């Protein structure tokens with residue numbers, strides 16, 4: 001795991017964006033895995049800017065999002081499709097057909113989950129997966145004790161998550177009960193992973209993920225088993241890392257061919 005600690009979320013997001021832009025320039029038909037939430041917002045802003053100012057070409061890029069609510073139409077302002085359209089897709093030159101979300105509206109949701117896995121395979125697998133992390137260590141909607149062998153499937157939202165979302169939806173009743181999420185194995189099969197985490201509220205999850213045991217109690221800890229993970233943190237999220245100075249040293253002194 002490559003741990004990259006930056007002074008703040010903006011600097012870390014710009015650095016992550018630079019890495020992803022270089023990745024797309026080297027592989028113009030890259031398959032990206034994408035996440036929603038507040039964490040990747042600055043990263044997406046940077047990608048939009050690169051598309052517009054630096055002519056970064058997204059026309060052959062394909063994207064697969066990690067999750068989507070069950071039963072919510074794509075045009076619903078709280079759907080993850082809507083988030084992606086607003087924050088990224090409509091600002092870059094990506095054909096709509098290249099942007100994939102789990103199907104939360106399939107007649108047969110379970111079959112839709114299997115179909116999503118097959119669509120990822122048919123695209124050649126995910127080259128680069130972007131992730132956030134929950135303060136309980138979740139990735140996607142793989143909450144604590146999710147099977148480390150899981151694939152795309154339906155998960156029930158926790159009571160806390162539904163309460164958190166009630167404001168955005170207008171009332172608790174409006175918040176969906178279920179979500180379709182890539183599983184942990186789906187995520188682990190990505191060839192590279194970029195995980196971002198900002199703020200002191202993520203510090204505990206980060207120390208467990210990086211320096212704790214691999215356990216389904218902290219789903220993100222499975223990333224210790226992945227050979228190519230880049231972790232972009234601000235100082236707040238890095239607060240409890242015991243080996244902080246070592247990570248800084250390694251990053252500052254990385255070989256020239258690993259710089260971007």
Ligand code: PGA
Nearest residue numbers: 037038039132133134140
């Ligand atoms: P956040 O969510 O980016 O809104 O903090 C992260 C996550 O739950 O994965």
